[in-house]
Amino acid sequence: MTSTTLDAAAQDATPTPATQPTAPNEQSSKPGRSPSVQPVLEKLFELYPQLFGAEFLPLKLGIFQELLALHPEQFQRDSLKLALGQHTRSTRYLQSVAAGKPRHDLQGAAVEPVAPEHIHFALLELFRRRQGRSQADLRPKLRAQLISAFEASGLPRQDYVARVQMKDEGANALLEQAFAELDQKLAKQEALRSAFNSSGKTPEEFADMYGMDPREVLWALHQAPSQPVPAAHHQADEPQSDLS
Missing domain, CATH: 1.10.1710.10 (ProQ/FinO domain)
Structure with missing residues (x-):
C-alpha cells in the first residue's frame, strides 16, 4: 500500500x-x-x-x-x-x-x-505491516476481515466497492477474492437450507445425517430471515471463528 x-x-x-x-x-x-x-x-x-x-x-x-x-x-x-x-x-x-x-x-x-473506506484502508495497512514481519500467509485472515467490514457497513456491494476501491490493483484483487469467498459461502448456505427444507428432519437429525455440527446447521438456517427454526434452538451460538 x-x-x-x-x-x-x-x-x-x-x-x-x-x-x-x-x-x-x-x-x-x-x-x-x-x-x-x-x-x-x-x-x-x-x-x-x-x-x-x-x-x-x-x-x-x-x-x-x-x-x-x-x-x-x-x-x-x-x-x-x-x-x-x-x-x-x-x-x-x-x-x-x-x-x-x-x-x-x-x-x-x-x-x-x-x-x-477508512476501516477498509486501515485493515489493508495493518495487513501490510504484519505480513512484512511474518512468513505465514495472512491473506486468508485479511479476506475474512474485509468481508466482516463489508457486512458491518450495511451498504450494497456495488456502493461499498465504489467507496473502497483504490489505485492499488493488488488491494482491489484481495477484495475481489474476499467477495468470491463470500459468494461461495452464501451458495453453500443456500444449498444447505434447500436440502434441510426437503429433508423433513429436525436440525439435529439433519446434522447427524450429514456428519455436521448441529450449530453449523442452525447458524445457516438463521441466515435466512424467513426460515422458521424450531423455537428450542433460537439461542444457538454461531460457530466460533478462528479469525478474531
Whole structure:
C-alpha cells in the first residue's frame, strides 16, 4: 500500500493523529522523528488521556481545528499537524479504526461512525505491516476481515466497492477474492437450507445425517430471515471463528 493510501486511511482526525505517545517525560529514541513532535504528543496525552493514553480511539473529523482553537498557546499548526499525522498512522490507532470503533470528540464521547473506506484502508495497512514481519500467509485472515467490514457497513456491494476501491490493483484483487469467498459461502448456505427444507428432519437429525455440527446447521438456517427454526434452538451460538 502506498503512503498516499495510508494518509487516506487515517484521514481521520483531519490531518491524522500520532504513534504511541510515550508518557510525559519519557523521551523517544526512534530515529527520524521530528524534534517538535514528541512534546506535542506528550501534551495531547496529558490533556486528553482518554483519547491518546492507554487506548487510541478514532478521532472525530475536525478535531485538528478544535485543538488549535482551544489551545492556541499550547499548539502550533505545523507541529500539531505532524503530531496528529503520526498518531493516526500508528498501528494502535489503525487497530481501533479497523475494529470499527466510532469517532470520539475531545470529551471522549462517541459522536460518529468511521467511514467504511477508512476501516477498509486501515485493515489493508495493518495487513501490510504484519505480513512484512511474518512468513505465514495472512491473506486468508485479511479476506475474512474485509468481508466482516463489508457486512458491518450495511451498504450494497456495488456502493461499498465504489467507496473502497483504490489505485492499488493488488488491494482491489484481495477484495475481489474476499467477495468470491463470500459468494461461495452464501451458495453453500443456500444449498444447505434447500436440502434441510426437503429433508423433513429436525436440525439435529439433519446434522447427524450429514456428519455436521448441529450449530453449523442452525447458524445457516438463521441466515435466512424467513426460515422458521424450531423455537428450542433460537439461542444457538454461531460457530466460533478462528479469525478474531
